[in-house]
Amino acid sequence: MERVTAWRPPVPGVAEVFHAHFTEHVYPMHAHATWTLLIVDDGAVRYDLDRHEHGAPTGVVTLLPPDVPHNGRSADPGNPDGFRKRVLYLERDSLGLDLIGAAVDHPAFVDPLLRQRIHQLHGALRLPGEELEAESRLTLVRERLRERLAPAVTTPSETPSPTAARLLRDLIDARIVDGVGLEAAAEELHFHPAHLIRSFTREYGMAPHRYLTSRRVDLARGLLLAGMPPAEAATASGFWDQSHLARHFKRVVGVSPGRYAGDGRAPRGSARLAVP
Structure with a gap:
């Protein structure tokens, strides 16, 4: 059975996120106005690009350039499970059109670090309210891609300031x-x-998005102790909703917002202990 999930996240540079499980679908020759950044989670994909056949197994990162026709199909048509893939369609100026030729010649990379960064980026893009994390991870992905496509012309990284x-x-x-x-x-x-x-x-x-989250959790703690309900404290401290707050709050503090605040009052005759 074919399954597809697609959405456009509020992250500059990402035109579309596309997750699919295909068992029978065969892509005809087509082209995109965007860069196609593909990782395969199960199975394998075969495709033709610029009259050459290529493969995309699970350990490979594939980058297809804009405007260049390609197709796609399961590398094992007899496999009833087909293949599962995750794709990021990146705006054409995300990487620079000067890299199209290099991507046509070498569209596949065996690069565990790059694949891990793409996986983490997909995770951030699935969660509302994590735009800073997604933008940060996208920046590192784009930088790694440029290093792989044009190592001779990549500008050396500046010394941290x-x-x-x-x-x-x-x-x-x-x-x-x-x-x-x-x-x-x-x-x-x-x-x-x-x-x-x-x-x-x-x-x-820590990364900037981790710092922002920790500051929001700190703000939420004060609001909760002042008696604000968790749902209101979530939005008042910058989180998307209560579940967004709860996920990060428990990771940072160790308990849920509700358990942390209780009813907002310390037991009679005792002082409330501050959680470090």
């Missing part, structure tokens, strides 16, 4: 509830997005 890290931290602190996108922060602070990520992580020992 404490100033860049501090400026990004101050920006996040000023917008805890509203949040800030990585691309918007890079434009405002005049640093490359990847440089901001590296600088922040080096300086503070």
Whole structure:
């Protein structure tokens, strides 16, 4: 049975996320206006690109360039389970049209780090309210792809900057509830997005999205102890909804928001202990 899930996330550079399980479907020759970034989770895919046949097994990352026709089919037509794949359609300016030729010549990479980063990006894109994490992971994926496609012309990474890290931290602190996108922060602070990520992580020992989440959890703790119901505390502290708060709250604090706050009052005759 063919199964498909597709959506457009609110993340700059990603035109579409496409998850599919195909048992019989065969793609005819077609082309996209976007980059097609493909990983296969089960089975394997065969496709023709620029009159050459290629394969996409589970351990390979495949990048198909915009405007270049290709097709697709199961590499094992006799397998009743078909294949499962996850695809990111990236806007054509996400990588640069100067890389189309290199992608046509070498559309597949055996790169465990790149595949892991793409897997993590898919995870972030599935969750509402995690745009900063998704943008950060997309930046690292794009950087890795450029390194693989054009290593001779890739600009060397800048040395992590404490100033860049501090400026990004101050920006996040000023917008805890509203949040800030990585691309918007890079434009405002005049640093490359990847440089901001590296600088922040080096300086503070965590990625920017982890820092933002920890600050939101901290804000929610105060609201909960003041008696605000978890659902209201979630949105008031910048989370998408109560389940979004609960997922991160338990990871950081160790208990659910409801158990943490109780009824918002310390037991009579005792002082409430602060959770570090």
